[in-house]
Amino acid sequence: MGDTADHAFDDDENYVPYVPVKQRRLEKMHKYATQRRTAEPTPDEQDDEETAVQARNNMSLLDQIVEQKKLNLIPEKTEEEKRIEEERQIEEAQARHKALVSVQEAATGTHYTEPIKTSWSPPAYIVEKGDERHDAIRQKFHIITEGDDLVPPLTNFSDMRLPRPILEYLDEKKILKPTPIQIQGLPVALSGRDMIGIAFTGSGKTLTFSLPLLMFALEAEIRLPIERGEGPIGMILCPSRELANQTHENLCNMAKALVDGGYPELRAVLCMGGIDMKLQDEAFQKGFHMVVATPGRLMDLLTKKKFNLDNCKYLCMDEADRMIDMGFEDDVRTIMSFFKSQRQTLLFSATMPKKIQDFALSALVQPLVVNVGRAGAASLDVIQEVEYVKQEAKMVYLLECLQKTPPPVLIFAENKNDVDDIHEYLLLKGVEGVAIHGGKTQDEREYAIKSFKAYKKDVLIATDVASKGLDFAAIQHVINYDMPKEIEDYVHRIGRTGRSGKTGVATTFINQHCSEQIRLDLKLLLREAKQRIPPFLAALEDPAEKSGLLGGCTFCGGLGHRINNCPKLEQQRRLQMNAIMGGHHESGGGGADF
Incomplete structure (x- = not known):
């Protein structure tokens, strides 16, 4: 029976014997190899190729790379090329984390292509003067603009179509002509451009971004009045309580001037830590047009649905580079997710490195960059004096420095304990002073700022909470009790004097406790501002000059280092690792200063 079956299979012409999978793979590989050999031009070339392939198969990957370098198949990169390549990779990695868009927009792929349209337009006779005339004005005031469809600069407030009460208010404040940033920035903001x-x-x-918000709120109120539970029309974000309070006061003063001139009432709400929630709830219920806030408190209120951003079409971030930094990135992204439609976005700062601008540009719609001076450069109206003072001699030498100029004087220290120690020492020596830092209550901080601004106190001692954006009109002298860890903070600190065209003095104590990196940044900053460089800084060697890689850090703007050894970037990486490992996030610590 079995023999008969076998014989039947042998006679069947369609019978195909089973071929194991392994054998079929070998036959297929043999077929491909045969096809490749027949495609080669000559037997000699075939032998050479087979020899080379066999040799490569017997070599490790490292040996193959060495062999290719010997044959100049892989060009050898110079040290400069390697460093530039490394910097590019770091910048690209940072860019992926910095996009200033909401989670919803990122998830849905929403992308706006046209700026918001407003009813404002520059006077026709200004437009008719042509681009050459506009470029001449920008050149005269050292205004650098980047972007498409530039808005004409306006050198008079009367050309900006502002209401008469606002013009009278500016005259009363002795603001007679716009500053360079206002000449170009106000027309850009009023026209609705990012x-x-x-x-x-x-x-x-501050006036450049707060005045357009006031005008948009006024127009919205005239068209359709804000009712109970509605608002806001626009929002300003600030990194500290003191700056938010100052911006809110300016808005309220301008709104009052409008009411006195017969215009409708415009209400501004301040959202920050230390404010009575009941008062805020009353303001929300009444309906409001503008909000000035710190990120932590604003995010809390939005999450609790105390109000919404359904009608909010204007967002300004003061000290924007700080907001985009690691400590505020998540807060800002969360806040952005509450917007329901397109908004006009404005980012302002004195220290915004080029790469930070690029990160922000990814989220703005046809933005215009208005630059007056190098981002991160120190004001040329400040005389910078850097003195070597030993750690134990600082407190005594502080009294001598106070003799340089009449009061008021602003003293900056790096930590809260130093602020309290300096305050106590000066009080014992009979110097009228007040102090602010993140550890003090909101009432104490407000009292300190108000009494100092009213000239009731001669000296204000503060941490960096008072360095960003606060306007003290008459300060002639800023003393840095210690050098900050980042050159950006130094620029913000000394910027509290030499404001609005006046001249000021900044004295900085420095010693071996300061890192060589920050000393080198300071040396090159002094050189750029044509200030005297003391011998102990002049003796520092600049590695960038030796390597030929000039231009400074593209991340923080420091002139004395590159991005691959940026202390600020390293700090952010540590914070990121702490967050991953469950450590305390920096933004939580920063919240104390909100």
Whole structure:
């Protein structure tokens, strides 16, 4: 029976014997190899190729790379090329974390292509003067603009179509002519364009973004009045309580001037830590047009649905580079997710490195960059004096420095304990002073700022909470009790003097406790501002000059180092690792200063 079956299979012409999978693979590989050999031009070339392939198969990958370098198949990179390549990779990695868009927009792929339209337009006779005339004005005031469809600069407030009460208010405040950032920044903001504004500290940036918000709120109120539970029309974000309070006061003063001139009431709400929640709830219920806030408190209120951003079409971030930094990135991204439609976005700061601008540009719609001076440069109206003072001699030498100029004087220290020690020492020596830092209550901080601004106190001692954006009109002298860890903080500190065209003095104590990196940044900053460089800084060697890689750090703007050894970037990496490992996030610590 079995023999008969076998014989039947042998006679069947369609019978195909089973071929194991392994054998079929070998036959297929043999077929491909045969096809490749027949495609080769000559037997000699075939032998050479087979020899080379066999040799490569017997070599490790490292040996193959060495062999290719010997044959010049892989060009050898110079040290400069390697460093530039490394910097490019770091910048690209940072860019992936910095996109200033909401989670919803990122998830849905929403992308706006046209700027917001407003009813404002520059006067026709100004437009008719042509681009050459506009470029001449920008050149005269050292205004650098980047972007498409530039808005004409306006050198008079009367050309900006502002209401008469606002013009009278500006005259009363002795603000007779716009500053360079206002000449170009105000027309850009009023026309509805997204904007990055960069200018020296004390150059009038606050008016550049708060006045357009007031005008948009006024127009919205006239068209359709805000009712109970509605608002806001626009929002300004600030990194500290003191700056938010100052910006809110300016808005309220301008709104009052409008009411006195017969215009409708415009209400501004301040959202920050230390404010009575009941008062805030009353303001929300009444309906409001503008909000000035710190990120932590604003995020808390939005999450609790105390109000919404359904009608909010204007967002300004003061000291924007700080907001985009690691400590505020998540907060800002969360806040952005509450917007329901397109908004006009303005970013302002005195220290905004080029790469930070690029990160922000990814989220703005046809933005215009308005730059007055190099981002991160010190004000040329400040005389910078750097003195070597030993750690134990600082306190005594502080009294001598106070004799340089009449009061008021601002003293900066790095930590809270030093602020309290300096305050106590000066009180014992009979110097009228007040102190602020993140550890004090909101009432104490407000009392300190108000009494100092009212000239009731001669000296204000503070941490960096008072260095960003605060306007003290008459300060002639800033003393840095210690050098900050980042050159950006130094620029912000000394910018509290030499404001609005006046001259000021900044004295900085420095010693071996300061890192060589920050000393080198300071040396090159002094050189750029044509200030005297003391011998102990002049003796520092600049590695960038030796390597030929000039230009400074593209991340923080420091002139004395490159991005691959940026202390600020290293600090952010540590914070990121702490967050991953479950450590305390920096933004939580920063919240104390909100």
